[in-house]
Amino acid sequence: MTSLRDGGIAVDLPAGWDGQIRAAGQSAPSTDAAARAAGAAEQAPSARVLHAASFALPAERGDYGSGAVERVGGSDVLVCLLEHEPEAAATALFAREGIPRLTPGIFSPQSMQRAIAGMAGSQHFFQVEGRPFCLYVVVGSWHTRGPLVRIADRVASSIRVSRA
Amino acid sequence: MAIALLAVLVVGLLRSHAEILKALHDLGVNLADGAEHVPARRSPAVSRHAPARTVEGVPGPRHDGTLGPAVDLSGSLPRGGAAHVAVTGVEHGTLLAFLSSGCGTCGTFWEALRHDPVRLLPDPSTRVVVVTNGPEAESPAAVADLAPPELVTLMTSAAWDDYGVPVSPYFVLVDGPSGRVVGEGAGTSWEQVVDLLAKSVADAAVARTPDRALTRMGGQDRADRIDRELLAAGIEPGDPSLYPAVQPSHAGNEP
Numbered sequence: 001m002t003s004l005r006d007g008g009i010a011v012d013l014p015a016g017w018d019g020q021i022r023a024a025g026q027s028a029p030s031t032d033a034a035a036r037a038a039g040a041a042e043q044a045p046s047a048r049v050l051h052a053a054s055f056a057l058p059a060e061r062g063d064y065g066s067g068a069v070e071r072v073g074g075s076d077v078l079v080c081l082l083e084h085e086p087e088a089a090a091t092a093l094f095a096r097e098g099i100p101r102l103t104p105g106i107f108s109p110q111s112m113q114r115a116i117a118g119m120a121g122s123q124h125f126f127q128v129e130g131r132p133f134c135l136y137v138v139v140g141s142w143h144t145r146g147p148l149v150r151i152a153d154r155v156a157s158s159i160r161v162s163r164a
Numbered sequence: 165m166a167i168a169l170l171a172v173l174v175v176g177l178l179r180s181h182a183e184i185l186k187a188l189h190d191l192g193v194n195l196a197d198g199a200e201h202v203p204a205r206r207s208p209a210v211s212r213h214a215p216a217r218t219v220e221g222v223p224g225p226r227h228d229g230t231l232g233p234a235v236d237l238s239g240s241l242p243r244g245g246a247a248h249v250a251v252t253g254v255e256h257g258t259l260l261a262f263l264s265s266g267c268g269t270c271g272t273f274w275e276a277l278r279h280d281p282v283r284l285l286p287d288p289s290t291r292v293v294v295v296t297n298g299p300e301a302e303s304p305a306a307v308a309d310l311a312p313p314e315l316v317t318l319m320t321s322a323a324w325d326d327y328g329v330p331v332s333p334y335f336v337l338v339d340g341p342s343g344r345v346v347g348e349g350a351g352t353s354w355e356q357v358v359d360l361l362a363k364s365v366a367d368a369a370v371a372r373t374p375d376r377a378l379t380r381m382g383g384q385d386r387a388d389r390i391d392r393e394l395l396a397a398g399i400e401p402g403d404p405s406l407y408p409a410v411q412p413s414h415a416g417n418e419p
Contacts, residue, residue, distance in 0.1 A: 002238065006246035016253035022245030048245075056249075056256065056291050059316045 007048040008131075009081070012158035014151070018057040024049045024083060025063065046164060050081035052155055064113050069138055072119060076140040077152045081159060084132040093125045094132035100124045102153035104146050107139060120145050128161040231345045234338040235327075239320025240299060242308035247318055249293055252343030257290045259361075262324060262334040264296060265306040269352055270333050276354035277312040284358045290337075297321045337361075 002013045006021035013019045024047040049063045054076045061067040065080045072078050088094050102122060111121040113136070120142040124135045135156060139148035237249040237260075251258040261277065263270040281292055294311065296302045298321040311317035323329075327336050327345070335357055337347040351357040 002236065002248050004238065004246055004248045013248055013250075016250045018248060018250055020241065020245060020247040022241055022243070022247075026243060026245075056254070057316070059312075059314055 004052075007046065008129075008162040008164055009048050009050055009083075010160045011050060011052055011081075011155065013052055014054075014155065017052060017054055017155075019050070019052040020057060021048055021050045023047070047083040047085065048081075049083065050079070050159070052079040053077070054151070064136055065138065066113070069112075069114070069116065069119075072116075072138055072140045074118065074140045074144070075148070077148050077155070078138040079152055079155050080134075080136040080138075082134045082136065084134065086131070086164070088132040089127045089130050091132075094127045096124075096126040098126060098128060099133075099135065099156055099159055100126060102137060102149050102156055104149045107137075107142070107145050107149060109142055112138065118142060129163040131161055131164055133161075231348065234336075234343050234345050235323075237293070237295065237318055237320055237323045239295075239318045239323065240304070242296075242304045242311050242317055242319060244304075247316065249316060249318055251293075251338045251340060254340035255289075256340050257287060257346075258338045258340060259285070259290050259292045260323075260327070260336040260338065261292060261294045262296075262327070262329045262332055262336070263294055263310075264332040265302055265310055267332050272353055273333050274310040274312070277315060280314070281312075281354060284354070286358075286361050293318060295320060295323050297324055 001015070002017075002019075004011050004013055004019040004021060007023075009021055011019060011021075026049075051057055051061060051065060051068065053068060053072075055071055055073060055078075058067050058071065063080070063082050065078050068078055084094070107120040107122045109115060109120050111123055112119060113121070119138055119140055121136065121138045123137075126133060126135070137149075137152045137156065139145045139152060141148060234252050236251055239247060241247050249258075251260070261273060263273055277292065277294065282288055282290065285292075292315050294315050294317040296307050296317065296319050298319050301321055302319060304319065307317060307319060327348075329336075331350065334350055335348060336345055338344070339346045349360070351360070
């Protein structure tokens with residue numbers, strides 16, 4: 001287990017996992033189409049993006065994981081945490097407090113930013129310490145999502161956020 | 165098994181290459197283009213953090229360490245942020261390219277790594293990760309300008325210490341499943357590094373089929389093969405050409 005931290009966000013990564021925390025909006029234009037299509041909100045300059053994956057994260061990725069989602073294998077998990085502008089914390093969309101627990105029942109192929117056969121996703125909006133976030137998780141297999149979701153939940157539950 | 169053989173061969177090739185470079189270096193020979201002659205020295209200094217400038221001499225191999233277990237990498241990103249790269253306990257191999265922003269030979273690699281470097285590798289599943297020293301020793305802005313967009317570039321001096329990197333450029337090949345370093349060494353061009361890896365793969369392929377490659381024919385097999393070849397040439401059993409007249413020996417007993 002390795003801890004990764006930056007910008008007031010920390011996460012514990014299982015063995016064999018890659019992780020990156022960086023400023024939002026650094027994605028290459030060619031890979032950010034999914035985020036734009038999804039209507040991603042404007043991020044503040046200090047907004048952070050966390051990507052944690054059970055596979056090798058590519059260098060070029062969109063904030064919502066485009067570029068990495070395509071590499072998710074049948075036994076892989078991708079966890080994306082996107083911070084939104086501070087004002088969003090006052091909106092109803094981000095009213096929920098705390099990182100949600102992940103269960104197999106909340107994963108669906110229809111929750112993918114872009115449907116990819118066999119995969120399933122889950123997306124949640126919430127705030128922690130007054131910082132609004134979207135948690136987007138992809139598992140490589142809808143049919144065997146149970147153990148994959150448990151791993152994803154373990155990683156998501158390890159995320160700590162401090163006030164900006 | 166194949167991985168183990170590949171590991172042995174990679175180790176041998178990279179070490180051999182590095183030892184040749186070291187020997188040349190010790191003799192004052194610099195392979196870098198346009199490099200000036202440098203005096204021979206017996207014991208090249210090994211820096212822990214500050215990378216050697218290759219314009220002053222060809223990188224030599226480290227001489228104070230042995231191949232062993234690999235370690236995952238954690239550090240900062242050139243454009244800001246933090247990253248963790250797993251190289252152990254993963255299914256793929258990882259080629260770590262230890263580069264610096266200021267060394268002449270590194271410039272060749274920074275440029276080469278911008279052009280789909282994985283395409284040239286003998287094993288396309290190999291992941292290439294560029295590793296520079298941390299922000300305390302390197303300019304993040306300079307590294308960001310050089311960083312190949314398609315490769316993860318990590319700034320971490322700890323990795324240079326963990327892998328005992330003596331100079332830059334320097335390359336370390338990690339076998340993911342075993343979590344061990346299977347080869348390391350220096351090179352003067354990406355093609356040279358790729359060539360070493362390709363040769364190791366080719367050698368490994370031969371090594372995987374030693375029985376076939378080294379099989380010797382038995383006596384009857386050899387006789388049958390000879391008969392077939394003679395028949396193909398129109399020489400059948402009993403042909404007079406098979407029984408040439410005995411030539412008198414120079415030492416023979418002439419009457």
